[in-house]
Amino acid sequence: MTSPLRKEDDHLHSEYMQIAMGPSHPAMHGTVQMLLTLDGETVVDVDVRIGYLHRGFEKMAEVCTYNQVIPYTDRLNYVSPLCNNVGWVMTVEKALGIRTPERSEYIRMIVCEMSRISDHLTSIGAGALELGGFTPFLYAVQAREEVWEVVEEVTGARLTTSYTRVGGVKADLTDNFAERWAHAKKEVERLIVDVDKLLTRNRIFYDRMAGVGVISKEDALDYGFTGPALRSTGVDYDVRTYAPYLLYDRMDFDVPVGTNGDNYDRYLVRIEEIRQSFRIIDQCLAQMQPGPIKVDDWNIVLPPKPAVYNTIEGMIAHFKLIMEGVKVPAGEVYGYIEGGNGEVGFYVVSDGSGRPWRVKVRPPCFALMQALKPMIVGGLLPDIIPTFDTINMIGGEIDR
């Protein structure tokens, strides 16, 4: 019986080699398996297998109140959890038909942009590491640490932030936030310059990245690409400018686009987006005014503690919100924001009760990962590494 791996028309009677890359492989961060068929070092075929981090987010969400889902959203994209927090509550608020006070929207934009910075830093740093650049990785992680220090001060946690609530945010920014951020920003900007100098014009890095993992504009759209990966092909789709949510319409920032749709362009887009995020945060801090951070409606947000302990209305409102949750009118909405990797969408079907009937997450890298096959087939085995990096697959959100 001949092997299915046997090459046709090959006088040496050689066979293709099948190897499993992952799920526990140093470069397959996020736990994914690629079942590769190789001809020497050339990738002939690949079967990308995901699901190793599947934990039933959508099933769990069906028995939680809308606010109880927030901690689960931290674990979706665990390098930019705040974007998911914001995306989820904004979807619920869309279903409720409310907008939160202006200050809370500024705060949400600030934390989203901080998350985006840490997301891009992770992607760039890990990408450099796996191509052999250990120093830029340390710089990028140090810069991310600076951002996470601020995130920790604001939200109380580095990663499991759960910062937003339906109807506002958990707490206001810390009093010294502006100074803390100014310090962190200075450090991150300095480190970004270092990373930039080490990588952008580095011959080895350039040769590994440029012209590798190319996808055309048409294919990118067809595969449902969003975020930096789509922008690297030249499409300027960014949810922040195409459908401005929060107060992004008041912000002045540029959307960087690439031309080639290769790994190098995806890297450059990310580097530039970090700088644009700084601009957005600066504008938010300059524009925001003191004010409430939650809507004034006890059917949606918890009453203040003195009201809970001293008034019957406050206590009942508190009890109803904890036990039954926010009542969302029956119907279905799709809410979406620009996450670190692209469009993070939540499709929520409500039956009118305090718990969602159906939650579907639209993770951006789900669409990106299905296009990994055309991006790496025909290329070399080592080229999988940079392509997989700039796709920036996040296991938590792809497997849910």
Add this chain to the structure above:
Amino acid sequence: MSQKVVEAIQGRFPDAIVSTHALRGDDTVVLKREYLVEVCRFLKDDPEMDFKMPVDVCGVDYLGRTPRFEVVYHLFSVSKRQRVRLKVQLDESDLEVPSVIGVWKGVDWFEREAWDMYGIKFAGHPDLRRILLYEEFEGHPLRKDYPQRGYQPLMPMPTLPTEV
């Protein structure tokens, strides 16, 4: 989303539509199953529609209602900046919908996930395997009649296919 798109589908395919509705600006068209591929192709190719991007495909289980299942498609047009949601309702006895993978390549994994989670068959999909769960998994976990704490039989350690 855009009312214009709904009107265009209504004008072009008057027989295809079961109902339309909108909530918070999300325009939705419920289609008859047999017209799905035709409408999708029109939405992608018509220059006024230009829905080049499939955003999301998912299943929904409305246990206790007939038809019980729905397949929901979210589409986006970058050039026209418009969105639309298409739905196809399916009865439990005939859980099959034509795959639109011929229109957009990007629905591949999304359709596999809907098969995995709800057992909805996408006719014409070239590789309709489970995606998040393993092949031996029994049942479809996002169905409402699958218990929250469902147990699965233990499986032997999988091995890599080597020589066949």
